């Protein structure tokens with residue numbers, strides 16, 4: 096995946112006019128938008144293809160898929176059929192669940208991102224102790240794309256070490272959650288940024304400022 100300016104916008108707004116206003120200001124600089132449950136549940140899954148058609152961007156569906164294999168397969172297939180280019184899948188569910196998601200994405204000529212460790216403080220309790228094993232599982236399964244936290248650069252660095260230089264890592268947590276873009280991009284290929292862009296008074300200026308820091 097090629098991410099323009101190494102920034103992915105997390106478009107977690109729930110109103111279409113607001114979403115389009117932010118996209119108008121940011122897509123001259125971006126080619127990758129992460130959509131998640133907030134916008135999809137508010138506006139319906141059609142919003143994925145609408146945004147793609149109206150802004151010529153690629154969409155990562157952050158649905159953090161975490162079910163049994165048979166259900167993961169359906170979630171991945173349906174999401175990709177709604178137009179998403181890739182989908183984020185949890186790794187803690189184990190290799191059978193992840194493999195079902197990976198195989199279904201490949202059948203659609205698309206890709207999964209494997210979520211290793213999360214960016215919020217609460218993730219230290221249950222996810223951090225197994226994150227390195229999840230990353231290694233991904234390597235053993237031949238997964239190329241990963242999600243790892245911008246808020247914990249030591250952990251991001253460790254996950255980079257495990258998945259290798261050829262892997263593609265996207266990293267949430269820059270801005271409001273405390274991560275710094277320059278530190279994040281030492282280890283990740285792209286930063287996922289939401290609130291500090293879409294809640295700012297001038298999303299375009301904020302984005303330009305972030306790009307200038309890279």
Ligand code: XMP
Pocket residue numbers: 105106107131157159183210212213214215242243244267268269270271272287288289290291
């Ligand atoms: P903010 O507003 O904090 O948005 O810049 C961050 C975005 O990323 C999502 N998020 C994650 N997604 N693994 C993920 O796959 C994570 O560890 C993680 N942490 C945050 C969050 O839902 C929002 O869309």
